[in-house]
Amino acid sequence: xxxxxxxxxxxxxxxxxxxxxxxxxxxxxxxxxxxxxxxxxxxxxxxxxxxxxxxxxxxxxxxxxxxxxxxxxxxxxxxxxxxxxxxxxxxxxxxxxxxxxxxxxxxxxxxxxxxxxxxxxxxxxxxxxxxxxxxxxxxxxxxxxxxxxxxxxxxx
Amino acid sequence: xxxxxxxxxxxxxxxxxxxxxxxxxxxxxxxxxxxxxxxxxxxxxxxxxxxxxxxxxxxxxxxxxxxxxxxxxxxxxxxxxxxxxxxxxxxxxxxxxxxxxxxxxxxxxxxxxxxxxxxxxxxxxxxxxxxxxxxxxxxxxxxxxxxxxxxxxxxxxxxxxxxxxxxxxxxxxxxxxxxxxxxxxxxxxxxxxxxxxxxxxxxxxxxxxxxxxxxxxxxxxxxxxxxxxxxxxxxxxxxxxxxxxxxxxxxxxxxxxxxxxxxxxxxxxxxxxxxxxxxxxxxxxxxxxxxxxxxxxxx
Numbered sequence: 022x023x024x025x026x027x028x029x030x031x032x033x034x035x036x037x038x039x040x041x042x043x044x045x046x047x048x049x050x051x052x053x054x055x056x057x058x059x060x061x062x063x064x065x066x067x068x069x070x071x072x073x074x075x076x077x078x079x080x081x082x083x084x085x086x087x088x089x090x091x092x093x094x095x096x097x098x099x100x101x102x103x104x105x106x107x108x109x110x111x112x113x114x115x116x117x118x119x120x121x122x123x124x125x126x127x128x129x130x131x132x133x134x135x136x137x138x139x140x141x142x143x144x145x146x147x148x149x150x151x152x153x154x155x156x157x158x159x160x161x162x163x164x165x166x167x168x169x170x171x172x173x174x175x176x177x
Numbered sequence: 178x179x180x181x182x183x184x185x186x187x188x189x190x191x192x193x194x195x196x197x198x199x200x201x202x203x204x205x206x207x208x209x210x211x212x213x214x215x216x217x218x219x220x221x222x223x224x225x226x227x228x229x230x231x232x233x234x235x236x237x238x239x240x241x242x243x244x245x246x247x248x249x250x251x252x253x254x255x256x257x258x259x260x261x262x263x264x265x266x267x268x269x270x271x272x273x274x275x276x277x278x279x280x281x282x283x284x285x286x287x288x289x290x291x292x293x294x295x296x297x298x299x300x301x302x303x304x305x306x307x308x309x310x311x312x313x314x315x316x317x318x319x320x321x322x323x324x325x326x327x328x329x330x331x332x333x334x335x336x337x338x339x340x341x342x343x344x345x346x347x348x349x350x351x352x353x354x355x356x357x358x359x360x361x362x363x364x365x366x367x368x369x370x371x372x373x374x375x376x377x378x379x380x381x382x383x384x385x386x387x388x389x390x391x392x393x394x395x396x397x398x399x400x401x402x403x404x405x406x407x408x409x410x411x412x413x414x415x416x417x418x419x420x421x422x423x424x425x426x427x428x429x430x431x432x433x434x435x436x437x438x439x440x441x442x443x444x445x446x447x448x449x450x451x452x453x454x455x456x457x458x459x460x461x462x463x464x465x466x467x468x469x470x471x472x473x474x475x476x
Binding site for chain 2: 064065066068069072075076077078159160162163164166167168170171174175176
């Protein structure tokens with residue numbers, strides 16, 4: 022298990038690096054903004070693997086599904102408060118869609134992250150068993166992502 | 178200047194008199210409704226497909242609280258802010274005393290039991306195409322929901338929009354227009370049309386509005402700026418939304434876009450509803466959207 026987590030962390034760092042390379046934030050908090058966006062990119066990347074199978078675009082592969090769900094789970098445990106410094110909202114700086122409301126309701130943001138972790142833990146349990154379990158568990162994850170984007174991320 | 182004002186007043190009065198007649202609230206044709214009995218389980222489907230909870234639950238309600246229709250959410254518009262009323266089955270503060278016919282008149286023609294016009298912030302322009310049987314089922318279902326004794330908050334709209342009677346004129350221009358896609362090619366597309374144009378009221382956000390706040394049916398589902406505040410509603414016509422039908426259906430189920438970002442903004446609550454529909458419904462919505470004209474012929 023420990024070994025797997027380590028591996029996941031390595032994968033995450035590699036993908037994170039890719040995401041860092043193509044983000045456009047500038048200014049005082051550019052690094053922090055890139056880092057938190059990279060965490061989101063890791064979510065999307067792993068969900069892409071799982072969702073591709075759930076949608077029927079890719080063949081179900083229980084090992085790959087379990088690995089992606091594991092990576093996703095690890096990514097939700099990354100807690101980097103330093104990447105959310107005061108003043109790095111979209112009203113104060115460029116290159117971010119983080120709304121100022123995040124800093125007014127930091128506790129709620131934490132609760133929403135926790136909800137995501139809970140939904141992802143369920144996905145982690147079921148992704149590797151069979152396709153139907155994967156399909157059933159991915160919906161609540163999408164709901165948890167959306168529940169935070171609605172109040173805290175600006176529209177494009 | 179004074180004279181001009183007086184003429185204006187006179188013209189205004191005549192217009193008012195004519196308007197008073199033209200703007201009188203008229204009830205919907207409810208033939209057959211009496212004989213219908215409501216099915217609670219089907220009513221739950223109508224409730225989800227029509228997204229009533231997204232507007233009538235308490236502000237920021239989640240989970241089970243979405244079924245407590247206490248009202249209180251605010252809807253800013255260029256004409257002022259409207260507040261959704263309590264439509265829980267409370268006889269005092271909600272619609273516990275309403276008959277099926279009362280609900281049908283509200284949804285089909287935007288008229289209250291005592292004959293006043295509703296503001297179109299309540300999307301009855303879309304619901305006007307709802308089937309009577311669906312309204313009977315919906316009524317049966319809504320009466321099983323929890324009671325809330327939350328009093329209604331009055332709208333924050335200035336004169337002249339505060340005069341409900343004036344809405345009659347607006348309705349003359351905008352109500353009762355029927356379907357936009359008149360001849361759906363298949364049964365599936367017809368089902369999708371019902372879910373999108375009538376119950377789902379998708380156009381209320383995804384179709385641009387004219388200066389008076391009416392839906393611009395010539396630019397059906399072509400997106401546009403949010404009327405108040407920042408941001409925009411994306412277009413859903415196939416030339417601009419290049420997703421496959423499967424991608425659209427999957428988005429309506431999980432909120433995931435084809436690149437596995439997740440939906441945001443007002444669409445999150447729509448997806449809370451569409452995710453509860455059977456898969457055939459989401460496929461039908463996608464099939465309908467894929468057939469929309471993109472306007473390239475007339476632009």
